[in-house]
Amino acid sequence: MRIPARPLSGVVLVALSAVVAASGAFTPAPAVAATVTCTQDWRPAAVAAYLNPDGSPTDPSVPLPAPPSAAHRAFHVFCAGHYVNTVWLGPSVTTHEAVRVAVQLAARAGYPSVAPRVNPARGLTGLASWFWAEPDPSPVRMVAGNGPALDVELRVQTVRWKFGDGTSGSVSGLGTPFPAPSPVAHVFERKGTYTIEAQVVIAGRYWFEELNASLPNGSNTVTLRHDVAEVRSLLHEG
DSSP: OOOOSOHHHHHHHHHHHHHHHHTTOOOOOOOOOOOEEEEEEEEEOSSSBOBOTTSOBOSSOOBOOOOSSTTOEEEEEEETTEEEEEEEEOSSOOHHHHHHHHHHHHHTOOSSOEEEEEESSEEETTSEEEEEEEEOSSSEEEEOOSSOSOEEEEEEEEEEEEOSSSOSSOEESOBOOTTSOOSSEEEOSSOEEEEEEEEEEEEEEEEETTEEEEEEEEEEEEEEEEEEEOOOOOOOOO
């Protein structure tokens, strides 16, 4: 039995909103990103290894952990052409198996993800570089396709940043797009080329028969190359 996406609560919410609006006390709720729906595409994996975010093979290969049993087979899961993850799937999709698959899908899901950005494009020592992340549509509802009768919804919860210069700790958040000053900012003290890591924290839910539950947070990491030049004082003769 497939569980609907809570239509009753939607009807009640619409009715309640109409009553409140009629009373003159209605305050619009903040805008919420619309859920993007796509159909899962399960493709048998010739090699039991993860793929790059664009769906191409990794080099070197990044193998999956050992399968739960000899009967499990590796599958690459795509949705609307986006690579999600590679997981083991057993011949019989019991409740236990469905939960395991849902958790594994979210554990290192590559979709939805974010594109990291920076301003200025070339940083300067001693001056803050501003970072932000442009997320894919969020949340994404992945409905069952040619795989198990399992629906999974994933969304970008936050991003944890590391700036590649050896400083300890990290900064969290999506940041604010330029030209606004972003709260995700960092000052580099030395010139060089830095690899900025944006760890995308993924939250989600799954639906299978009578089950409707949250998933443990997963994550994937995207990177950004950032060149930083040195600021030099200019001396002029008087």
